Amino acid sequence: MWQTGSIGAEPAGQSVVEGGPIPYKPEKLAKKKENYENRRTNDPEAKCYMPGVPRANYMPYPFQIVQSPKGILMVYEFASANRFVNMGKPQEAGSDTWMGTNNGKWEGDTLVVDVTGLNGLAWFDRAGDYASNNLHVVERYTRTDPYHIRYEATIEDPSVFTKPWKISMPLYKVVDKNAQLLDFKCVEFSEELLYGQFKKQTSSTK
Amino acid sequence: MRTRLAIVILAVAPVWAHHAFQAEFDDKKPVTLTGKVTDMEWINPHAWIHIDVVGPDGKVTNWMVECGSPNIMLRRGFTKRSLEVGTELTIQGYQAKNGQNKANGSNVTFKDGKKLFVGGSNPDIPEDQKQ
Amino acid sequence: MRIRLVASFLLAAGAVSFGQAPAKWTAPKTAWGDPDLEGIWPGNMGVPMQRPEALGTRATLTEQEFAQKEEAAKKQAIADSQSTVASDSRVGIGPPSYWTERGVPTKQTSLIVDPPNGRLPALTAAEIKLRKEARGGKGFPGEWRGEAESYADLNIYYRCITRGVLGSVIPVVYNNGNQILQMPGYVIFRNEMIHESRVIPLDGRPHLSQDIRLYMGDPRGHWEGNTLVVETTNFTDSDAIGSNGAGYPGDPGHHSAELKLTERFTRVSANTINYQATIDDPKTWTRPWTILIELKRNDNYQLLEYACHEGNVAMGDILSGARAEEAAKVTK
Numbered sequence: 001m002w003q004t005g006s007i008g009a010e011p012a013g014q015s016v017v018e019g020g021p022i023p024y025k026p027e028k029l030a031k032k033k034e035n036y037e038n039r040r041t042n043d044p045e046a047k048c049y050m051p052g053v054p055r056a057n058y059m060p061y062p063f064q065i066v067q068s069p070k071g072i073l074m075v076y077e078f079a080s081a082n083r084f085v086n087m088g089k090p091q092e093a094g095s096d097t098w099m100g101t102n103n104g105k106w107e108g109d110t111l112v113v114d115v116t117g118l119n120g121l122a123w124f125d126r127a128g129d130y131a132s133n134n135l136h137v138v139e140r141y142t143r144t145d146p147y148h149i150r151y152e153a154t155i156e157d158p159s160v161f162t163k164p165w166k167i168s169m170p171l172y173k174v175v176d177k178n179a180q181l182l183d184f185k186c187v188e189f190s191e192e193l194l195y196g197q198f199k200k201q202t203s204s205t206k
Numbered sequence: 207m208r209t210r211l212a213i214v215i216l217a218v219a220p221v222w223a224h225h226a227f228q229a230e231f232d233d234k235k236p237v238t239l240t241g242k243v244t245d246m247e248w249i250n251p252h253a254w255i256h257i258d259v260v261g262p263d264g265k266v267t268n269w270m271v272e273c274g275s276p277n278i279m280l281r282r283g284f285t286k287r288s289l290e291v292g293t294e295l296t297i298q299g300y301q302a303k304n305g306q307n308k309a310n311g312s313n314v315t316f317k318d319g320k321k322l323f324v325g326g327s328n329p330d331i332p333e334d335q336k337q
Numbered sequence: 338m339r340i341r342l343v344a345s346f347l348l349a350a351g352a353v354s355f356g357q358a359p360a361k362w363t364a365p366k367t368a369w370g371d372p373d374l375e376g377i378w379p380g381n382m383g384v385p386m387q388r389p390e391a392l393g394t395r396a397t398l399t400e401q402e403f404a405q406k407e408e409a410a411k412k413q414a415i416a417d418s419q420s421t422v423a424s425d426s427r428v429g430i431g432p433p434s435y436w437t438e439r440g441v442p443t444k445q446t447s448l449i450v451d452p453p454n455g456r457l458p459a460l461t462a463a464e465i466k467l468r469k470e471a472r473g474g475k476g477f478p479g480e481w482r483g484e485a486e487s488y489a490d491l492n493i494y495y496r497c498i499t500r501g502v503l504g505s506v507i508p509v510v511y512n513n514g515n516q517i518l519q520m521p522g523y524v525i526f527r528n529e530m531i532h533e534s535r536v537i538p539l540d541g542r543p544h545l546s547q548d549i550r551l552y553m554g555d556p557r558g559h560w561e562g563n564t565l566v567v568e569t570t571n572f573t574d575s576d577a578i579g580s581n582g583a584g585y586p587g588d589p590g591h592h593s594a595e596l597k598l599t600e601r602f603t604r605v606s607a608n609t610i611n612y613q614a615t616i617d618d619p620k621t622w623t624r625p626w627t628i629l630i631e632l633k634r635n636d637n638y639q640l641l642e643y644a645c646h647e648g649n650v651a652m653g654d655i656l657s658g659a660r661a662e663e664a665a666k667v668t669k
Contacts, residue, residue, distance in 0.1 A: 049647045064536060066525055068518040069368065070375050073525060075534045080499075082527070082534045084516075084640070094285040095248035095276060097642040121647070178542045183551050187498045187646050191488045198656030200486040200663070226481035226495075227430045229655045236428065249648035251497070252432065272651075274436030277529070277641040278511050281438075298428045303658030312429045319421045324435055 010126055016058070016169045022129055023162045035128025044122055047194060048186035050081040050098035052122025053115045053137050054153040054167065062174050064181055065141075072104060072111070077184045085113050093117025096133050111141040124155075131157040147173040227310055230272075235301040237309050239269055243293045248276040248286045255311065257295055271297050271311040282326030295322065362606055364563045367519055371539075372563040374517045374524065374602055377640065378610055378632035380508030382440040383410075386579075386588060386628075388447030388455025396455065397444040406442045413439060438511045443631065448507065450613075451627040457589055464621045468591060477577065477591045485659035488652060493575065496652065497531060497645035499552045502569060502598060503578045503614060505533050506630060514640035515632060517602075517610075524558055524565055524602075529640045537567055544570050550594060552576060565602040572596050578616065593620040608634040 024032060035042060045051060051059055061077040072085040083099040093101035093116055101117035120133035140152040149171040156164035241257035253276040258266050279288075294317045302308040314322040365373040383406075388395075398406065416423075417435040447455035460468075471477045475484065478492040485491065494500050505528035506515060514529030526535045537558040545555045555571035572594050579588035596618040603611045610632040617625040 044647075047647075050644060066518055066520055066523065066536070068375065068520050068525070070518055073518055073527070073534065075525075075536055079646075080532060080534070082532060084527075094280040094641075096286065098644045098647060099642060180538065180545075181536060182545075182549065183553060185498060185552055187496060190646075191496070195488045195652055195656055198653055198660060199488075200660065227432075229481040229483075229485060230651050230658060231430050232658075233430055247648075250643045251645050251648060252651065254650070272432065274432035275511050275643070277643065278436050278438055280641055281639055298422075300428075300430050302654055304654055304661045306654070306657075308654065310430055311433060312431065313422045313426070314433055315422060321420055321422060321433065321435070323433075324420050325418060 016167045018166045018168055022124075023165055025160060025162055028160045032128050032130060035123065035130055037128075039126060039128055041193060043126060043128070045078075045126065046190065048079050048190040049122065050079050051076070052098055052118060053083070053100050053102075054139065054155070055122060055124055056081055056083075056099070057139075057151060057153075057171065058169060061184055062179075062181060075181060077181050079186055080183060085111075090114070096120070098122060100137070107140075109142060111139075113139040113141070115139065130160070131155070132159040134159045141171075144170075147175065149173075230302060231300040231310050232303045233300055237297070237299060237301050239271070239297040239309065241269065241295065241297075243289055243291055243295060244268060245291065246286070246289045248280070250275050250277065253279075255289070255295065255297075255314070257297070267307055269297075269307045269309060271299065271309055271314065273311050273314065279323050279326065282323070284323055284326055288323070364604055369521045371519060371521075371524075372560065372565070372604065373519070374565060374604055374610060375519050376517060376634050377636050377638050378515045378517060379635055379638045380440075380506060380513030380515060380630060381443065381633060382438070382508040382510060382513065383442055384445045384448050384508075384630075386448050386507070387457060388449065390454075390456070392446050392455070394453045394455075395446055396450060398446055403442065403444050410439070410442045436511070438513065440508060440513075445629070445631065448628040448630060449626055450629045451615075452624070458622045458624045458626050461619070461621060461623055464591075464593075471591075479577075479588075479590065481655075485655050488656065491652070491655065492577070493552070494531075495655075497649050499533070499576075500528075500531055501576045501578065502535075502553055503616075503628070505530065506612065507579070507628075508630070512641075512643055514638055516640055524567075526567075526602075527640065530643045531645045532643055537565075547571070550574075554596075554598065563603060565600075567598075567600040567602070569598040569600070570596075572598075589616070591621070592616070592618050595620050610634075 040046060056063065056074070056076050056078070059076070059078050063074055063076040066073040066075065071087045073082060074085070075082045081099055083102050085102040085104040087104050090103035091101060096117050096119035098119060098121065100115040102113050102115050104111055104113040106112070115137040118133060118135045118137070120131055120135055123130050135155070135157045138154045142150045144150050150168070151171045152166060152168045154164055154166045239257065239259050241259035243255060244258050245256040247254040253273040255271040255273060257269050257271065259269050260266050296315050297309060297311050298313040299310040316322065367373045367375070417437070417439070449455045449457065452458055468476055475490070478490055481491065481495070488496055494504065512530040516527040518525040518527065522538060522540050524537045524539065526537065527533065533553060535553060535556055537556045539558045539560070541559065542557070544557060549555070549571060550573040551571055552573055552575070554569035556567050556569040558565055558567045560566070572592070574594040577589070577591045579590060596616065599615045599617065601613040605611050612630045612632050613627060615625055615627045616622065
């Protein structure tokens, strides 16, 4: 960590989890602890893996919500992740994916997105919080004023947690002039971590 | 004359997307594996079928078999539930250069000789054939 | 035995029209008045990048030539739908051969439609030199040539970084899904492999600063009649044009960071968009050149997640395989 100075450090943030700590089953806490202790190498974010849901929505990089008559697309800077929210008849996941199978509908002015088919390989945060491929997330997006969306997500995974739990936070509209997404194609930054051990050893790489 | 034209026109190399398989597998190490499915990973860029292979000494080794992109099969109506654990398969391919128990699955068949995931429904028909 | 693959191919065989807008079709508009391009428009493999020299300036095949192409495709479809392995089949070093989305034959002789001979213009002397001398004489990473000292020896597609703007839309053996979404002020062009979403603003804002370079460049769109014109600049110098984002014989290969790419999306019928792209990169090619890809609508086609990097087991295997071979040579 000293190599990046304070750039590699994680400052505190207040929890967005409602009603207390994340309700892990006691036997599932060991894995969270292991994740946390090895987070510099084991966090899928460090590997530039797609962040999954809901993590994609609260990474420190912007994302764009595209509302089209054909459906809603969420485009993320990080790892060029994106997910298409089907607004028609709900579809089932044929296989598990990083960004899930997203089925959406309107409840009044609230967009409700039901996310299934998540592969359980993404984390919730940089602290090693995790779930399995039984994860089910229900998101609610409510615009409270021109510049904010209240974002809520109910998270359930009976293999890992004793009960469903909920996060809630505002999403802030980016109001910069000519705001646009810039790619954060981070694969190259993860390759040494992932493949460095397989490189040919020369006198300069030893 | 006809034959020459045919060669000229049809010169669209069906280049396998993603990586050159020759870089990963060894054409001097052909393998034929028969075993029971323990898992199938429906992932990109290549799906992987895991099978338990029983050696002549009775020892069980788990092999990973590399297939193509699963998206094609998913569009044909197959799902992650389409290959049950315990199904017996025969694989023909080549072993990985790094010596691990990995092979590509050039031919993947059931016990009765039928190819895995051949057919399925075909959604690849454009909306309007005439335009 | 399932013969559905064969049947569907025969159904689609009539779809040969190339570039002509039929009479009496009015281009639809979105609710806010932009030409409507929305839908799913998968690419169709089967047209080579460069035209065989013997075909000269012919942009379309003759009926006879096309019949041969259809015949070969029919044979392939039958082979794909065989439920058992043929007794004389060769065991290949790739995946099962029927794990492919082969597409429907068309009469187009090459993707390149300009220059008139359908072939790439000459490279500049500077680019020839650059391709030879890059990476200390190794050249740019293209198709695997036997070298795998590091991940940097593999091309940006094998590394699952990107296939680039054109590489993401040039049809290949599978996953040619393209989706167009629109909202006021934007068109979004989404490619399945490798999950790119190009958000194209239409409000005439300037390009990003020249100091910002992106693999997918920085697009700006506007309408010219019913044609969406997208101008993209701000590329990196690590991009390439090709079906694999790689450079191999027949493929255009590396382009400079100064590329100016102009794409034209024109819906010519209910179910066809003509996608044209002009590559203007005087540092690399001695003149601009243009490709045409006919995109056919198929709203039943599902774009599925192609999480490339996350599942890139092959990268570790290729590198460790090369190390194993080196070690074997030493001990011999």
